[in-house]
Amino acid sequence: MQVIESVAAFRQAHGGAQKPLGLVPTMGFLHEGHLALVRRARAENATAAVSIFVNPTQFGPSEDFSSYPRDMDADLAKLEGAGVDLVFAPTVDEVYPAGFDTHVDVGRIGARLEGEHRAGHFQGVATVVCKLLAIVRPDRAYFGQKDAQQCLVVKRLNADLNLGAEIVVCPTVRDADGLALSSRNVYLSAAERIAALSLHGALVLARELHRAGVMDADEIRARMRRLIGEQPLASIDYISIADAQDLTELDRIDAAALVSLAVRIGKTRLIDNVIL
Amino acid sequence: MQVIESVAAFRQAHGGAQKPLGLVPTMGFLHEGHLALVRRARAENATAAVSIFVNPTQFGPSEDFSSYPRDMDADLAKLEGAGVDLVFAPTVDEVYPAGFDTHVDVGRIGARLEGEHRAGHFQGVATVVCKLLAIVRPDRAYFGQKDAQQCLVVKRLNADLNLGAEIVVCPTVRDADGLALSSRNVYLSAAERIAALSLHGALVLARELHRAGVMDADEIRARMRRLIGEQPLASIDYISIADAQDLTELDRIDAAALVSLAVRIGKTRLIDNVIL
Numbered sequence: 001m002q003v004i005e006s007v008a009a010f011r012q013a014h015g016g017a018q019k020p021l022g023l024v025p026t027m028g029f030l031h032e033g034h035l036a037l038v039r040r041a042r043a044e045n046a047t048a049a050v051s052i053f054v055n056p057t058q059f060g061p062s063e064d065f066s067s068y069p070r071d072m073d074a075d076l077a078k079l080e081g082a083g084v085d086l087v088f089a090p091t092v093d094e095v096y097p098a099g100f101d102t103h104v105d106v107g108r109i110g111a112r113l114e115g116e117h118r119a120g121h122f123q124g125v126a127t128v129v130c131k132l133l134a135i136v137r138p139d140r141a142y143f144g145q146k147d148a149q150q151c152l153v154v155k156r157l158n159a160d161l162n163l164g165a166e167i168v169v170c171p172t173v174r175d176a177d178g179l180a181l182s183s184r185n186v187y188l189s190a191a192e193r194i195a196a197l198s199l200h201g202a203l204v205l206a207r208e209l210h211r212a213g214v215m216d217a218d219e220i221r222a223r224m225r226r227l228i229g230e231q232p233l234a235s236i237d238y239i240s241i242a243d244a245q246d247l248t249e250l251d252r253i254d255a256a257a258l259v260s261l262a263v264r265i266g267k268t269r270l271i272d273n274v275i276l
Numbered sequence: 277m278q279v280i281e282s283v284a285a286f287r288q289a290h291g292g293a294q295k296p297l298g299l300v301p302t303m304g305f306l307h308e309g310h311l312a313l314v315r316r317a318r319a320e321n322a323t324a325a326v327s328i329f330v331n332p333t334q335f336g337p338s339e340d341f342s343s344y345p346r347d348m349d350a351d352l353a354k355l356e357g358a359g360v361d362l363v364f365a366p367t368v369d370e371v372y373p374a375g376f377d378t379h380v381d382v383g384r385i386g387a388r389l390e391g392e393h394r395a396g397h398f399q400g401v402a403t404v405v406c407k408l409l410a411i412v413r414p415d416r417a418y419f420g421q422k423d424a425q426q427c428l429v430v431k432r433l434n435a436d437l438n439l440g441a442e443i444v445v446c447p448t449v450r451d452a453d454g455l456a457l458s459s460r461n462v463y464l465s466a467a468e469r470i471a472a473l474s475l476h477g478a479l480v481l482a483r484e485l486h487r488a489g490v491m492d493a494d495e496i497r498a499r500m501r502r503l504i505g506e507q508p509l510a511s512i513d514y515i516s517i518a519d520a521q522d523l524t525e526l527d528r529i530d531a532a533a534l535v536s537l538a539v540r541i542g543k544t545r546l547i548d549n550v551i552l
Contacts, residue, residue: 163410
């Protein structure tokens with residue numbers, strides 16, 4: 001496994017690599033959710049590449065960029081174990097050298113939900129993903145469904161800017177108790193972790209109500225809100241039931257719907273979703 | 277020479293082509309300025325590619341997109357004569373299919389001069405050039421110095437988004453009387469064409485004043501303004517003497533300076549520049 005820090009060296013390495021090449025872009029501190037993406041990339045491609053880069057531009061000024069968990073040694077051991085060929089682990093200066101001044105924006109799909117609650121977040125995501133796809137030129141790039149809106153943003157920019165990758169979205173990986181895996185789960189105290197189960201609980205409730213024939217989105221949102229409201233440690237950023245393609249908020253669930261939510265558990269902001 | 281309209285077919289064609297590949301992006305209605313770029317691309321690369329696409333998104337709503345001159349048959353004959361291998365001539369729908377919603381912006385360098393006078397122009401340019409570089413993946417891409425600010429914008433986005441091309445800027449080609457070649461010159465009446473010579477005249481004056489030791493940028497701007505003001509058919513959009521790298525307007529000419537101007541001759545807007 002080659003671990004490479006510079007864009008130029010990474011270009012040289014993947015230029016000589018066997019194709020197809022699969023890329024898993026990550027911010028490191030890898031958990032089983034990431035490793036599920038890595039295993040799929042490994043299985044489907046002649047060359048498996050992983051990027052590790054905590055991207056400062058997708059964090060807001062009051063967010064957790066500096067405290068975001070990092071553990072490069074553990075990450076590299078996991079990737080070596082998973083049979084990865086190439087790791088791209090650039091510094092911030094390598095990705096954003098002095099004078100950097102170009103930004104990629106995805107319009108409507110990037111404006112709602114996370115885009116509304118985290119100003120500049122998707123510009124940061126879109127710009128760095130555009131760069132990674134341009135540097136690595138993967139045949140396939142793998143993303144987790146847990147970041148559902150991010151998946152839509154990445155598919156949009158990959159198609160619109162003709163970046164030529166196939167975007168593969170993989171199912172959310174959960175702990176046995178239902179909590180979606182996230183590098184941010186390490187922030188949670190024992191009590192907060194119990195409160196955090198309400199996110200998945202609310203999504204399961206939405207699915208059950210929908211299966212039972214409830215089509216009124218507001219009724220489902222209200223029931224989800226009540227369930228999370230029972231946790232004093234939880235504070236809701238948003239609960240959304242939206243068209244799964246264009247993220248238009250729905251009154252009635254008459255097409256594929258993305259039920260998504262963002263909830264603060266103490267200081268930790270968590271997101272999760274299901275598709276109905 | 278292969279002429280290809282679809283992104284997918286063009287990808288297939290250049291994937292099998294010999295490298296290095298040189299690309300000349302154009303809006304067609306080719307003149308000797310374009311052909312100088314094409315000949316250089318032909319001389320420096322195993323494969324020479326030209327794109328012809330009048331990009332609607334870089335025209336403002338009151339600008340000349342619909343009347344912009346087009347002559348595909350004549351263009352293809354010129355490119356065939358110049359030994360071009362691949363021509364990419366997509367339709368507007370192929371470049372901007374339904375749902376398209378991603379935009380590339382170059383910050384400071386795109387905001388001044390043409391960016392100030394043509395709202396949205398450089399977003400249109402940056403987005404389409406990003407797409408063309410992603411589709412064609414050229415080793416080198418050739419642009420004309422006549423569009424000096426565009427060259428800076430393209431260099432910036434190519435570096436910032438790691439698009440991997442070498443951006444080659446070629447000298448402005450002029451008619452014998454000094455008028456910079458432009459597809460828009462066909463709009464000019466005989467009287468307007470004479471008035472249009474004042475652009476080059478003002479640039480020559482700037483160079484002469486600078487050579488004679490005038491370092492005060494305002495004095496040079498005023499003399500240029502006066503010279504163009506003698507033409508009743510001419511109306512100045514801007515006259516700029518700016519740092520040639522970052523386009524900061526200069527008081528004194530103590531570094532490489534870009535002297536650029538935009539002037540309306542009747543209904544035709546022309547630009548030109550020199551580097552001091």
